[in-house]
Amino acid sequence: MEKERDKSGGVKGFFLDIVRGMAIGIAFIIPGFSGGSIAAILGIYERLIGAIAGIFTEFRKSIITLCPIAIGLVAGVISLLFPLGWALEVYPIPTVCIFVGLALGGLPSITDELRGRLKPTNIPALLIPLGLAFALSFLPIAADVDLLNNMGFGNYLLLFVIGLVGSTALVVPGISGSMLLLIFGYYNPIVNIATNHLLKGKDVGASLLVLCSVGLGILVGFFLISVLMKWLFKACRRGTHFAILGFIVGSIPTVYVSVAKESGLSFSLLMPNAWYWVISALFLIIGFALSFSLVVWSKRNKQ
Numbered sequence: 001m002e003k004e005r006d007k008s009g010g011v012k013g014f015f016l017d018i019v020r021g022m023a024i025g026i027a028f029i030i031p032g033f034s035g036g037s038i039a040a041i042l043g044i045y046e047r048l049i050g051a052i053a054g055i056f057t058e059f060r061k062s063i064i065t066l067c068p069i070a071i072g073l074v075a076g077v078i079s080l081l082f083p084l085g086w087a088l089e090v091y092p093i094p095t096v097c098i099f100v101g102l103a104l105g106g107l108p109s110i111t112d113e114l115r116g117r118l119k120p121t122n123i124p125a126l127l128i129p130l131g132l133a134f135a136l137s138f139l140p141i142a143a144d145v146d147l148l149n150n151m152g153f154g155n156y157l158l159l160f161v162i163g164l165v166g167s168t169a170l171v172v173p174g175i176s177g178s179m180l181l182l183i184f185g186y187y188n189p190i191v192n193i194a195t196n197h198l199l200k201g202k203d204v205g206a207s208l209l210v211l212c213s214v215g216l217g218i219l220v221g222f223f224l225i226s227v228l229m230k231w232l233f234k235a236c237r238r239g240t241h242f243a244i245l246g247f248i249v250g251s252i253p254t255v256y257v258s259v260a261k262e263s264g265l266s267f268s269l270l271m272p273n274a275w276y277w278v279i280s281a282l283f284l285i286i287g288f289a290l291s292f293s294l295v296v297w298s299k300r301n302k303q
Helices: 010-029 035-041 045-053 059-090 092-103 108-114 122-138 153-171 177-184 189-200 204-235 237-263 275-303
Strands: none
Touching: 010 059, 035 045, 035 092, 035 108, 035 153, 035 237, 045 092, 045 153, 045 204, 059 092, 059 275, 092 153, 092 237, 092 275, 108 275, 122 237, 153 204, 177 189, 204 237
């Protein structure tokens, strides 16, 4: 991972952070992907969580760091939400292969931090997160919950906890917030409330209460997990990087499984279509080549 090479490198650094923010925003759209993974691969993860954790103690510095990334994140989501949504609906596996290739090609930016003598504690630090991320592929998806009827204080408190869980997945690389919410049965109901109720003016009060409960949990969790990750980097930097690598590698099967579940695809349906696999492999190679080239270019130019 890059060691804060462009901490705030003027106009160039500002626009580079916007581009990085766009990549993180795009990751939020892809089922099973984690914005934290992309931030780690792009070399800004430590700087990002440091800014979030220091929002109260170093407000101005944190805002300067977060502002371009947030601009890029919002721009990435808005500009590619519908094109990517269409691509994931019509050509789900080839589309995902591009982003998996990009993730794999960017891994050297993380593995650079792992050079040196391997310690016994490094092995479980890698394998346990890898196993946890991989296990998400096999968890059953719960039935969608009803968030508009018979809601009491306990239900809203549960929504706050769901927000906390979702924020953990947003901050920790390799764990997808959308995938976790999908497994718990909350992803579709929350999206439905935001798009089919609030935006259309139906059940506005109840919809706002639901979204605010989840949003508050996300904000609190976002800050708490960022503080924890910042501490982990200080206390056991190399072990934390091993864990990040494990989470990212273990999440790759989850990406394919989550997309297949969302699209209603199965291996038996795709197996006879040879061209589908050829195109998917080609897109994977293209994504890998683009990302790996960017890593090599960044190292040479010390960006």
